[in-house]
Structure formats: structure tokens, C-alpha cells
Amino acid sequence: xxxxxxxxxxxxxxxxxxxxxxxxxKDSIVAILGPNGAGKTTTLLALMGLLPVxxxxxxxxxxxxxxxxxxxxxxxxxxxxxxxxxxxxxxTVAENLExxxxxxxxxxxxxxxxxxxxxxxxxxxxxxxxxxxxxxxGERQMLAIGKALMALPELLILDEPSLGLAPxxxxxxxxxxxDIRDRGVSVLMVEQHLEMTLEVADYAxxxxxxxxxxxxxxxxxEADARVQEAYLSL
Amino acid sequence: xxxxxLQSIVSGVLLGGMYGLVALGLALAFGVLKVLNVxxxxxxxxxxxxxxxxxxxxxxxxxxxxxxxxxxxxxFGVLLYLGLFRFVTRTxxxxxxxNSLLVSFGLVLVLQALAVRFFTADERTISTVYSLEAFxxxxxxxxxxxxxxxxxxIVAALxxxxxxxxxxxxxxxxxxSEDWTRAALTGIDVxxxxxxxxxxxxxxxxxxxxxxxxxxxxxxxIGLGWTLKALIVVVLxxxxxxxGIVVAGVFxxxxxxxxxxxIGGQYREVAALVLFLIILSFRxxxxxxxxxx
Numbered sequence: 001x002x003x004x005x006x007x008x009x010x011x012x013x014x015x016x017x018x019x020x021x022x023x024x025x026k027d028s029i030v031a032i033l034g035p036n037g038a039g040k041t042t043t044l045l046a047l048m049g050l051l052p053v054x055x056x057x058x059x060x061x062x063x064x065x066x067x068x069x070x071x072x073x074x075x076x077x078x079x080x081x082x083x084x085x086x087x088x089x090x091x092t093v094a095e096n097l098e099x100x101x102x103x104x105x106x107x108x109x110x111x112x113x114x115x116x117x118x119x120x121x122x123x124x125x126x127x128x129x130x131x132x133x134x135x136x137x138g139e140r141q142m143l144a145i146g147k148a149l150m151a152l153p154e155l156l157i158l159d160e161p162s163l164g165l166a167p168x169x170x171x172x173x174x175x176x177x178x179d180i181r182d183r184g185v186s187v188l189m190v191e192q193h194l195e196m197t198l199e200v201a202d203y204a205x206x207x208x209x210x211x212x213x214x215x216x217x218x219x220x221x222e223a224d225a226r227v228q229e230a231y232l233s234l
Numbered sequence: 235x236x237x238x239x240l241q242s243i244v245s246g247v248l249l250g251g252m253y254g255l256v257a258l259g260l261a262l263a264f265g266v267l268k269v270l271n272v273x274x275x276x277x278x279x280x281x282x283x284x285x286x287x288x289x290x291x292x293x294x295x296x297x298x299x300x301x302x303x304x305x306x307x308x309x310f311g312v313l314l315y316l317g318l319f320r321f322v323t324r325t326x327x328x329x330x331x332x333n334s335l336l337v338s339f340g341l342v343l344v345l346q347a348l349a350v351r352f353f354t355a356d357e358r359t360i361s362t363v364y365s366l367e368a369f370x371x372x373x374x375x376x377x378x379x380x381x382x383x384x385x386x387x388i389v390a391a392l393x394x395x396x397x398x399x400x401x402x403x404x405x406x407x408x409x410x411s412e413d414w415t416r417a418a419l420t421g422i423d424v425x426x427x428x429x430x431x432x433x434x435x436x437x438x439x440x441x442x443x444x445x446x447x448x449x450x451x452x453x454x455x456i457g458l459g460w461t462l463k464a465l466i467v468v469v470l471x472x473x474x475x476x477x478g479i480v481v482a483g484v485f486x487x488x489x490x491x492x493x494x495x496x497i498g499g500q501y502r503e504v505a506a507l508v509l510f511l512i513i514l515s516f517r518x519x520x521x522x523x524x525x526x527x
Contacts, residue, residue, distance in 0.1 A: 050415060074421030082416060088409045090474075099405050103421040151421055 001026045001186050002078075002155055007056035009039070009046040016042045018210040019056065024155060029177065029187040031197045034207035040190040041083060043207070044159055048073060048080050060155065075103040077154035083163060086144030089133030093124055096132050096143055100150025110150060117146040120176060138169040145176060149185075156180060158189040162196065174200045198222060237373045242491040244374055250487020251384030252445060254480035256460050257467035258390055259438030265473045266411045266431040268327050269319055269334035273341035274439050274464060275457030280345065281307055281440025282452030283353055289360045296360050296448045297382075303444050304437045311436025314341075315429050323428050327414075342457060349454035359451040383445035387483070390438060391476040398476070407431060411473075466510055472523015482521055486510075 002024040009017040017039040024030045034040050045051040047058055049070045058065045060078055068076075087096045097117060101110035118125035121142040127135065132143055141161060148156055161177070162170040170193070178200055181187050191197040198204060198218035205215045206227060214224060221227050260274045271277075281303050288299040318341065322333045359365075362379075369376040398404040410417040410427045418424045446452060446460075463486065471482035486506055493505030514520075 048419065050418065069423070069425075070418035071421045071423045074419065079421075080419050082419060086416060086419075088412050088416065090408055090412050091405065095405055098402075099409055099420055099422075102402070102406065106421070147420070 002058070002060050002188065004043075004047065004058045005056055007043060007046065007058065008054040009042050009051055010054050011042075011051075015054070016210050017046065020207065020210070020212055021056075022205050022212065022215070024186050024188045025203075026186055027181060027184060028202040029181050029189065029200055031201035031204040032188070032190045032207050033192070033194055033197060033204055034213075035192065038207045039210040040207055041159055044080060044157055044188075044190060047157070048078070071103070074151050075105055077105075077152065078157070079148045079151045079153035079155070080157035081144045081148045081159065081161070083159040087132040087135075087140060087147055089131065092129055092131050093135070093143055094128040096147050097124070097128075097150050100147035101152075103151060106150060106152045109152075113150050113152065117149055120149075120179070121146055137165055138172070141165060141169075141173055142176075145173070145180075149180070153185055155186045155188065158187065160190055160192065162191060162193050167196075170196060194227075239492070239495055240372075240374045242495045243488065244376055245380075246488040246491025247484050248377070248380040248384050248449075248487070249491065250484035251387040251480065252442060252449070252483070253463045253467050253486050254483025255383065255387035255390060255442040255445065256439065257464040257471070257479050257483055258387070258394060258476060259435035259442070260461070260464045261468045261471070261473060261476075261479055262394070262438070263432055263435040264468065266407055267319065267323055267428050268330045269322050269338075269432075270331050271319070271338045271341075271435070272335060272461050273338040273345060273457070274435070275459065275461035276342055276345040276349075277307065277311075277436050277439035277457075278443040278446060278460050279349060279452055279454065279457045280310070281443025282447035282456075283349065283358070283443070284440065285444035286358050286360055286447045286452060289362070295362065296444055300386075300441060300444055303440050307440030308433045308437040310440075311433035312429060314436065315432040319432055320425075320428075323425075346454050346457065353454060355454055357451045357453040358447065360448045362448075365448070377449065380449040383449045384484075386441065386445055387480050388477075390441065391480045394434075394438075395476045403427075403430070466506070468520075470510060470513065470520055472517075472520020475522040478520075478522030 004023065005021050007017055007020045008015065020043055032040050042051060046053050047065065049068055053066050060076065065073060065078065091099065097114050098110065101107050101113060123139055124142055124146055127139065132140065135143060161173055174196060177187055198221060201218060203217055204221055206213045214226060256278055260271065263269055263271050284303045284306060285296045285299050288294040289296055318337050319334065322330055322337055325333055365379055367378045398408055406417065406422045406427055409420060410422060410424055414424050443452065467479060467483045467486055470486065471479045489509055490502040490506045494502035497505055
């Protein structure tokens with residue numbers, strides 16, 4: 001579904017991502033794991049057209065994403081939830097969801113999609129008239145995911161969905177991510193939380209210093225001595 | 235209260251309505267694009283001339299030409315965005331203010347020079363048959379054309395609020411003003427939002443200009459003075475409420491007007507600025523601003 005080949009990204013002269021390749025097959029959850037500063041978020045931002053791609057390719061369903069404006073990607077079904085506070089705090093919960101279906105493709109069926117989102121997250125339905133700025137951390141993450149679902153994603157990209165959340169809420173959110181995958185949405189997530197992520201991911205890549213250090217399925221990586229060492233030494 | 239005080243309250247409120255109207259567009263461009271367009275007053279000046287010439291050449295009443303001026307200056311705003319401000323919005327959010335100051339100061343000089351060249355430096359006022367009409371309450375005179383300026387300001391603020399809170403595009407505007415990156419990730423074409431917001435801002439300045447040329451006067455050099463008032467009003471009100479901007483404008487007009495009666499005409503702006511500093515030290519985000527805005 002998504003194929004990234006030899007991606008290089010730089011902030012001016014400072015190159016952060018050095019030839020990263022990975023793929024997200026249909027109906028699967030793929031994780032990119034790595035410590036702070038490994039280039040995870042940079043990779044995602046470049047993928048979404050928010051940072052210039054220096055070299056490499058990124059194809060979604062066989063078509064190149066490089067050079068495409070961000071809003072067009074959303075219309076094609078590539079939807080990213082940025083790190084922290086992805087919803088707009090000055091808008092209400094309902095307004096945020098409505099805005100989530102901004103693209104022409106998603107607009108038509110937005111009533112039904114909103115009902116589905118409220119079914120997945122009944123908490124959001126209770127708070128629909130509340131401004132998003134007043135939500136708790138967990139609720140904000142639910143709203144961020146709900147808003148992304150409103151865009152009818154085929155590929156959902158999440159940047160550290162667990163950040164700043166209590167473990168029990170993270171488990172809840174990861175459960176929802178699995179449900180989303182089961183509804184036929186492919187998922188690419190970036191995380192620091194090794195163990196919890198490997199439980200939900202079908203396949204994972206470990207990113208270190210801007211390149212892929214190793215890759216594999218959850219059990220493979222858990223058995224990998226180098227991964228254990230890298231993460232235990234953190 | 236003496237007749238003089240009552241009369242200056244009325245003039246202050248009416249002039250303040252104009253301050254508010256000028257500030258609406260400035261606040262919109264600043265809030266959404268994060269650019270500070272100091273040539274906003276020059277757009278007002280152009281709008282004033284547009285109404286003036288529509289009246290003197292074609293005999294169009296300024297209220298009839300108002301929608302035309304809005305549309306034409308909306309178009310001019312589109313051109314200005316595509317030709318100049320588009321490049322400013324490509325930079326990091328924090329460098330936009332500096333860059334926009336440079337670009338728009340240049341624009342101030344160009345537009346002023348062109349106005350002197352083509353419109354001459356004369357002061358112009360639209361004098362219609364109703365220009366001198368006024369309501370009188372007791373001994374207080376309320377000039378009709380100036381009252382119209384206040385009404386236009388209130389209508390513009392309410393219309394803008396309606397667009398921002400009720401329409402899809404308005405919500406996209408609010409989202410973009412909160413965080414353009416997240417807006418783009420939501421599927422919003424941020425460049426288009428910028429274009430339209432800037433064009434509306436220019437058109438609002440022009441509408442204010444029409445009212446200025448009707449109730450007051452226009453000349454090529456009036457721009458910066460209005461921009462300065464608008465800046466004070468925007469800071470005073472804070473971003474986040476359009477009607478708050480008109481209220482802050484009226485407040486500034488009132489303070490200036492009363493200061494010139496009670497303290498002396500030469501102190502009207504000093505008094506207003508001192509009060510401005512006092513208010514900001516207690517409410518740094520303005521009367522109606524939200525802390526994060």
C-alpha cells in the first residue's frame with residue numbers, strides 16, 4: 001500500500017534521515033520504533049509533504065506522494081495524526097469532527113461517519129459541544145483519532161499516540177488502533193514504547209540515527225539481542 | 235454633563251467605530267496568516283478613493299458603490315497576496331512578522347507615491363446631498379454619515395463572526411489560524427485559506443475607506459495613521475473576537491475624544507496610549523483575547 005524507498009530528509013544542511021526504506025502492506029499495522037531524535041517524526045513530516053524530501057521515493061497505491069501538497073494526500077486517503085493535541089482547541093468536539101471530513105471525498109458521508117466515530121468513542125458524543133481545549137489527554141487523543149477517521153483514511157499515520165498518556169489509556173487507544181486495522185484501514189505508527197507497540201504491530205522497523213537498524217515481526221524483534229540491548233540501555 | 239462632553243462622547247464613539255472597522259481586516263490577516271500588513275491603511279486609502287471617484291465620475295452613491303468597492307479590492311487583495319505576501323507565508327511562522335513588516339512598508343511607500351501621482355495630494359471628501367444631515371438629541375448632534383460608519387463596522391463584525399462560526403470555510407480559517415500544519419493535515423488547502431483571508435482583509439480595509447471618505451476625508455498620506463490606530467485596537471482587543479475588536483475601537487475613540495476635552499487636544503493620543511499600556515499590563519492578551527492566541 002505504502003512503499004518508501006531510500007528516503008532522505010534534511011533541515012537545511014543538517015541531514016536527519018539517511019536512506020530509510022519501509023513498507024506498509026494492506027490491512028496491517030506497521031510501527032517505526034526508535035529513541036528520541038532518531039528521525040521518526042521527520043520521516044513522517046516529509047512523507048506528508050510538510051518537509052522537503054531530499055532523495056528517495058514514497059508511493060501510495062502505486063502513485064508517488066513526493067511533491068504532493070498535504071491536503072491532497074488527505075484527499076487520497078493518507079491521513080496523519082500529529083504528535084500531541086492534534087485537534088483544534090478553539091473548536092468544539094463536533095466542529096473538530098466535522099472539519100475532519102473537509103476533503104470532497106469525505107464530505108458526502110460525514111453524517112454517517114460521525115455516528116460511527118461516536119460509536120467507537122461514546123465519550124466524544126457526551127462532550128460533543130465542549131471545546132476541545134477542555135478535554136483530558138486521553139479524550140484529546142480519542143478526538144484526534146476520531147477526527148482522522150472522519151477523513152475516511154485508507155492509511156492512517158500516527159505519531160506517538162501513547163505520548164503523555166497513562167498506560168491504561170494507551171492500552172485502550174492501541175485496542176482502538178487494532179479495531180481500525182480490522183475495519184480495513186492500514187496503520188503506520190511511530191512509537192518509543194517498544195513492548196506495548198510490538199504487541200499490536202504486525203511488523204516493525206527500528207530507526208536509529210536516521211537509518212533503519214533492524215526490522216521484523218514483534219516476536220522476532222523481541223528475540224533480537226541487539227534490540228534488547230539498545231532498549232535496555234536506554 | 236456639559237453639552238461639550240456629551241458631544242465628544244458621540245464623536246468619540248463614532249470615530250471609534252471606524253477604528254474598529256479598520257482593525258477587523260488587520261486582525262483577520264494577522265490572526266490567520268500571521269503577517270502584519272502595515273499597508274492596511276493604504277488599502278483603506280485606496281478604498282476611499284475608489285468610492286470618491288465612483289461618486290464624482292459616475293455619480294454612484296457611496297452606499298451603492300460599497301459592494302463594488304468590496305469586490306474590486308477583494309480582487310486587489312488576491313493580487314497582493316499572489317504577488318507579495320504569498321512569499322512571506324512560505325517562511326517559518328516566527329519570521330513572518332519581520333518579513334511582512336519589510337514587504338508592507340515597501341508597499342506603503344509605493345501606494346502612497348502612486349496615489350500622489352494619480353490622485354494628487356488634495357484632501358477629498360464625498361459630499362452627497364445628505365452629507366450634512368444629522369440627528370439631534372437634545373443639544374447633541376449625530377452626523378448621519380458618521381453614524382453609518384459605525385453601523386457598517388458592527389454589521390461587518392457580525393457578518394465576519396457568522397462566517398467564522400457557522401460556515402465550513404470559517405471553521406477552516408479558525409483551524410488554520412490555530413495551527414496551519416494541523417490544518418493542512420486535516421485536508422485544508424492552507425494556501426487558499428491564506429489567499430481568501432488576505433483578500434477579505436483588503437476588502438474590509440477598503441470598506442472602511444469608503445466610510446472614511448464619506449464621513450471624514452481621504453488623502454494619499456492618511457494610511458499610516460489608520461494602521462496605527464488599528465494596531466492599537468487589535469492589541470487592546472486581543473485576537474479571538476470580532477465584535478470585541480469593534481468594542482475596543484469604540485473604547486479607543488471614546489478615550490481619545492474625552493482626553494481632548496478634559497486634558498487638552500494635544501494630549502488625546504498620549505492619554506489613549508498611557509491607558510493602553512496600563513490595560514495591557516493587567517490583561518496582556520487584551521480584553522477578549524485567549525491566552526494562547
